[in-house]
Amino acid sequence: MAVDDDSHSKAIVIVTAIFLAISLLSVGLRIFVRTQVVKAFGKDDIVMAIAMVLNLAFAICGFLGVKYGMGRKMIHFVGREDDFHKALLCWWLGQIFYVITCVVAKVSIIISLLRITVDRLHAYILYAAISLATAVGVIFLFFTIFQCNPVPFFWNRGSGTCISTDLLIGIAYLYSAGAAVTDLTIGLLPVALIWNLRMNRRTKIAISGILSVGCIASAAVIIRIPFVKYYKSEEFLYQTYQISVWSNVEAGLGITAGCLSTLRPLIRFLRDGSSAAPSHNIRSPGSFPLSSHVAQFNRNSRSKHDGNRSDVDQLWTGNDPEEYHGITTTIMGSKHPNPRSSSEEDLNLNTGWKVERSVRVSVRDD
Numbered sequence: 001m002a003v004d005d006d007s008h009s010k011a012i013v014i015v016t017a018i019f020l021a022i023s024l025l026s027v028g029l030r031i032f033v034r035t036q037v038v039k040a041f042g043k044d045d046i047v048m049a050i051a052m053v054l055n056l057a058f059a060i061c062g063f064l065g066v067k068y069g070m071g072r073k074m075i076h077f078v079g080r081e082d083d084f085h086k087a088l089l090c091w092w093l094g095q096i097f098y099v100i101t102c103v104v105a106k107v108s109i110i111i112s113l114l115r116i117t118v119d120r121l122h123a124y125i126l127y128a129a130i131s132l133a134t135a136v137g138v139i140f141l142f143f144t145i146f147q148c149n150p151v152p153f154f155w156n157r158g159s160g161t162c163i164s165t166d167l168l169i170g171i172a173y174l175y176s177a178g179a180a181v182t183d184l185t186i187g188l189l190p191v192a193l194i195w196n197l198r199m200n201r202r203t204k205i206a207i208s209g210i211l212s213v214g215c216i217a218s219a220a221v222i223i224r225i226p227f228v229k230y231y232k233s234e235e236f237l238y239q240t241y242q243i244s245v246w247s248n249v250e251a252g253l254g255i256t257a258g259c260l261s262t263l264r265p266l267i268r269f270l271r272d273g274s275s276a277a278p279s280h281n282i283r284s285p286g287s288f289p290l291s292s293h294v295a296q297f298n299r300n301s302r303s304k305h306d307g308n309r310s311d312v313d314q315l316w317t318g319n320d321p322e323e324y325h326g327i328t329t330t331i332m333g334s335k336h337p338n339p340r341s342s343s344e345e346d347l348n349l350n351t352g353w354k355v356e357r358s359v360r361v362s363v364r365d366d
Helices: 009-036 044-069 081-114 120-145 167-194 201-211 214-232 241-260 265-270 309-316
Strands: 287-289 325-332 343-346 353-361
Touching: 009 044, 009 265, 044 081, 044 201, 044 241, 081 120, 081 167, 081 241, 120 167, 167 201, 167 214, 167 241, 214 241
Parallel strands: none
Antiparallel strands: 287 325, 325 353, 343 353
């Protein structure tokens, strides 16, 4: 699409395209890993896929907005009043999709972190983060949609009124501050979640680093804050291009950060050339492992350091721990119970339920 040399439209197009491509690739790889490699597609994956759809809608609004005049000065719209109205509509819709995208992406990341939460305090922090992100998002969304009465007055500029621009700027500052705090929380908390678990230091650093990429998204929010003041500029579409640019950076990085922690099994898949699950993960019909990947606070049967190790591995690899030496306890059902052996103990002789106890040792070669 053609753009004027003195406009900011080219910057909007380039940044939007780059971060849309990065986030699309990340989500695509995540879906492949979770459905084909580890076969553990969960609620957090569904929520992240929804965030990607919303981010795509946000990007489309940006591309269409540039086509009609986003990033250009008012002189460009002389004799093109219809394009001006369409550009404002795209900007308005884009901000709506931006807010929803970022909040949904944060919800997905927090759901993932709740699965590896050992400490009650950490869980409370995550619940507070998800509440803060949702609250400031809803407030900003409400004022963005209903800033003018009637709503179409924002882009039609016909007959109507709008709330004070200073109030809207204050709401934008509130949202930015809340989003930054939330991003920093879900970026730094994984270090505390991982560090006390019983695993080697290299693995701790790797997992903590990947999970903490979300901090970068908070930087985009912070950088965006000084440009909020241009909401009141007479050259609105020209001066607010930085808001559009950094909004795309924030949304794209947030989604990408949320996907990186799920991609480690892809390396093993590419190396081994197989998506088959490890043999130790295959269960006999009627067997029920005595473990859960649902975050719980009642962990009397585990030590504090072992805590939620299996949940960490579920998030990190999608499988049971591969660097783990220990005992697996399984309840098995059978219509015709076998004779008792040294490794089995009947739980109920009448129903055929029994408890099987075995030792599993696996060694990683990478």
